[in-house]
Amino acid sequence: MLNPSLNTLNTVVIGNKVPARSPAATDPFALITGHAGLVASEFTYRKDEEIYGEDEPAEYVYQMVTGAVRSYKLLSDGRRQIGAFHLPGDVFGLESGATHRLATEAIIDTTVRLVKRNSLEQAAEVDVQIARKLWTMTASELRHAEDHMLLLGRKTAMERVATFLLEMDRRLAVASMMALPMCRRDIGDYLGLTLETVSRVLSQLHAQGVLGFSGARQIVLRNRQRLRNMDA
Amino acid sequence: MLNPSLNTLNTVVIGNKVPARSPAATDPFALITGHAGLVASEFTYRKDEEIYGEDEPAEYVYQMVTGAVRSYKLLSDGRRQIGAFHLPGDVFGLESGATHRLATEAIIDTTVRLVKRNSLEQAAEVDVQIARKLWTMTASELRHAEDHMLLLGRKTAMERVATFLLEMDRRLAVASMMALPMCRRDIGDYLGLTLETVSRVLSQLHAQGVLGFSGARQIVLRNRQRLRNMDA
DNA sequence: CGTAGAATTGAACACTCTCAATTAGCGTGG
DNA sequence: CCACGCTAATTGAGAGTGTTCAATTCTACG
Numbered sequence: 342m343l344n345p346s347l348n349t350l351n352t353v354v355i356g357n358k359v360p361a362r363s364p365a366a367t368d369p370f371a372l373i374t375g376h377a378g379l380v381a382s383e384f385t386y387r388k389d390e391e392i393y394g395e396d397e398p399a400e401y402v403y404q405m406v407t408g409a410v411r412s413y414k415l416l417s418d419g420r421r422q423i424g425a426f427h428l429p430g431d432v433f434g435l436e437s438g439a440t441h442r443l444a445t446e447a448i449i450d451t452t453v454r455l456v457k458r459n460s461l462e463q464a465a466e467v468d469v470q471i472a473r474k475l476w477t478m479t480a481s482e483l484r485h486a487e488d489h490m491l492l493l494g495r496k497t498a499m500e501r502v503a504t505f506l507l508e509m510d511r512r513l514a515v516a517s518m519m520a521l522p523m524c525r526r527d528i529g530d531y532l533g534l535t536l537e538t539v540s541r542v543l544s545q546l547h548a549q550g551v552l553g554f555s556g557a558r559q560i561v562l563r564n565r566q567r568l569r570n571m572d573a
Numbered sequence: 574m575l576n577p578s579l580n581t582l583n584t585v586v587i588g589n590k591v592p593a594r595s596p597a598a599t600d601p602f603a604l605i606t607g608h609a610g611l612v613a614s615e616f617t618y619r620k621d622e623e624i625y626g627e628d629e630p631a632e633y634v635y636q637m638v639t640g641a642v643r644s645y646k647l648l649s650d651g652r653r654q655i656g657a658f659h660l661p662g663d664v665f666g667l668e669s670g671a672t673h674r675l676a677t678e679a680i681i682d683t684t685v686r687l688v689k690r691n692s693l694e695q696a697a698e699v700d701v702q703i704a705r706k707l708w709t710m711t712a713s714e715l716r717h718a719e720d721h722m723l724l725l726g727r728k729t730a731m732e733r734v735a736t737f738l739l740e741m742d743r744r745l746a747v748a749s750m751m752a753l754p755m756c757r758r759d760i761g762d763y764l765g766l767t768l769e770t771v772s773r774v775l776s777q778l779h780a781q782g783v784l785g786f787s788g789a790r791q792i793v794l795r796n797r798q799r800l801r802n803m804d805a
Numbered sequence: 806c807g808t809a810g811a812a813t814t815g816a817a818c819a820c821t822c823t824c825a826a827t828t829a830g831c832g833t834g835g
Numbered sequence: 836c837c838a839c840g841c842t843a844a845t846t847g848a849g850a851g852t853g854t855t856c857a858a859t860t861c862t863a864c865g
Contacts, residue, residue: 476704
């Protein structure tokens with residue numbers, strides 16, 4: 342199985358660094374934890390541990406503190422489509438309905454903050470700003486999904502990888518170097534390709550001098566403009 | 574160009590069949606038009622006419638009355654990904670941000686009801702139920718997009734067409750017969766296939782007796798269970 | 806009816822996948 | 836610190852699914 346979910350030795354750190362008052366509206370969890378008695382707990386997952394399964398009741402909403410998470414759907418025979426990667430700061434697991442539509446697993450050791458969905462819903466009942474924020478977060482996910490449908494339906498392997506590299510560069514580059522937390526298979530399942538095709542395209546880009554490696558997962562983009570032209 | 578957008582001879586019928594009070598919460602426009610002085614206008618588009626373009630300011634929210642609409646994104650070279658088809662009753666064009674993320678065109682002559690986004694936003698400010706409904710509608714679109722990513726990234730041509738047929742059967746079958754408003758190219762651009770592949774798969778299903786035709790766009794499913802097994 | 810666009814069908818091709826072998830990278834323990 | 840061993844990643848060769856290009860047939864509509 343793709344989801345061993347081995348270790349349940351997680352630390353519950355009911356630490357809540359609640360920022361005093363009226364936090365920046367850009368950070369939903371700031372908006373949330375700074376509000377109406379909402380409490381955020383921290384929780385840790387080990388590499389490859391499941392956070393929640395597909396169609397499981399959506400009891401919590403999560404915010405990434407450290408680590409990386411994949412959201413995915415499976416077909417009955419094991420084919421997997423990763424819909425999104427979640428990185429520090431990201432909120433995931435937010436549902437308007439009763440259940441999670443995608444399963445999630447930690448890609449590497451991961452710490453999240455979480456709040457009960459109930460309490461969010463209740464807060465949204467009385468605070469229009471929170472209600473609005475919930476909507477906006479779901480709309481952001483939708484925007485990403487719409488872009489990704491275009492990629493999956495119509496882009497070539499080269500274009501998909503270029504898009505992926507630019508996305509990851511934007512989201513996790515430090516000093517123009519990115520340390521990918523996910524393996525080639527994860528990338529392939531995100532891009533609708535096989536891991537071999539991902540590897541081949543990366544090798545090709547390397548040969549063309551568009552990117553450099555320091556180990557398979559440490560990538561530096563040497564020609565972003567070239568990638569942007571490739572991403573169709 | 575794929576988007577001729579020829580005729581702008583549209584009729585504006587400021588008719589608003591406002592249902593008296595507190596309408597069923599399942600129909601967003603009922604929820605809306607029955608509320609706080611929100612007015613819905615009717616508007617008609619001709620076949621292939623653009624309703625709004627990608628990245629255009631999102632001034633209105635639309636509800637299908639009659640007809641069919643496609644929402645899509647284009648790559649610079651004209652490759653197109655249709656993200657959704659909108660059929661009578663559906664709401665589309667709802668955005669949390671300032672602009673439309675996909676363009677829309679009428680597939681056939683189409684009538685919509687529309688309300689100003691502004692007025693919706695204002696209504697949501699004071700009415701939590703409306704705010705909640707907006708969120709829920711966006712979440713429904715997200716759910717569809719997530720399912721569709723799985724299709725586009727991981728399903729075979731046969732599985733895609735099977736999924737499509739079951740979706741359309743559910744949404745527009747009358748007396749177990751469906752009249753598809755869209756051409757093979759639209760279907761292909763929805764499923765991430767070419768029109769030829771769509772045609773070939775439909776022919777194959779026809780040969781297998783899974784479906785019957787009365788003209789290329791009138792389809793009757795003769796073996797839904799077989800299709801369900803095929804849709805992976 | 807006649808016509809133009811839509812749909813079907815065929816044949817060859819291409820991109821990506823599959824299967825397999827090799828190499829590289831990295832965590833673990835001596 | 837190095838060697839080991841395991842997993843990840845790369846690379847190759849061949850196959851396959853879906854595409855492309857083209858010709859024909861269908862069918863909606865005027």
